[in-house]
Amino acid sequence: MGQHSENISKSKLWGGGGSPFRISYGKQWMWMFLVSDALTFGSLLTAYGFARHSADSWPIGEETFNAMPFLGNGYPLLYVALMTFILIVSSVTMVLAVEAGHRKDKKGVAKWLLLTVVGGVFFVSSQAWEWYHFIHGTHYGSVLTAEGWAVVEYLNGGKDLILKFGKGVIVDGATAQSLFDGATATMQGANLIENEYAPEVPQYANFFFFITGFHGFHVFSGVVFNLIVYINVVRGVYDERGHFEMVEKVGLYWHFVDLVWVFVFTFFYLV
């Protein structure tokens, strides 16, 4: 981007008649919007950190999110890693669209932008599936035993009962069976009041719904913006204008959505 390395004297730069940042109005205010949006996401994630640090225990991401579509359980974090990868790739196709725009290569822009939309749609659909799975819960839910809440699971084709008490404590065999038989309460799935993944920290599900939901809505909006710009590209609107800056502006928004997900992925799933 050649124009940014230009040498301009300070008096000329701040002397009026042009942007001292040497950047267009639209791009500058897209950045300003993104800063404010980043503060919102930053606050949400910090609130999540506040709740997590003040709670006695917290569910482990790879135990809660271990399902794959069509394959069932036992794949810790694999699907969400795939979702993350798809979102990163859609960010890459977006920069390629911007780069093609700087060469006024209309066909290139259209191709990469369409691929970006496809990646975004895949991500939003995956999130819908993950929400469905999270709300619906595992097959057997959680039970309140004499030793506290435990997630119920059956190994070896439904024969061997195991109870997962969190912090990696797993009970099996006859002990598990007697604890299971003496259970006084059960919980299945997740909602805003209770969740089977962490019966003692109900706010866990609230944070999951709020943060991934807010992010998911951003992805959805991004897909809509990209689609509108794609239609404009195909109709030749930007050829007429002489530059494809609109692609760059929606691109900034799209990369921001990817950027937020990088942090959500780390703090909600990995750590």
Place this chain on the structure above:
Amino acid sequence: MERDDLINDHEYSLLANHDEEHGKAIRKKIWQVTLILTIITVVEVSTGAFIKQYYDGIANDYWWLIKWSFIILTIVKAGYIVLVFMHLGDERKNFKWVILGPYLLFIAYLIFICLSEAADYLSPMIDVISP
């Protein structure tokens, strides 16, 4: 109504156009960054899959190391996205500071105050309420 913003835009927007040769160098950089981001994600996920936070109720003594490496890798990823994909690295220095300076200041303070309040104040309270 005539849109004056579009007219002002043209000067800067047209300057951003480049030729095929320049484009080649930019595309090469994009693919390099893609590779780096992919490798970091694979490393993160496999670390998370093989190293556990708890082994049978006993906390992993080295989990803090894993946790911090996750956080550092995430910041590296974020840096590549913001500086290369969003081209902030190519903008003028004054603009970089306008975007990053206030944000980092606010967030650093927010993280500090929330996490220290949570750990030092709230958790002893919870212990009292539900022993």
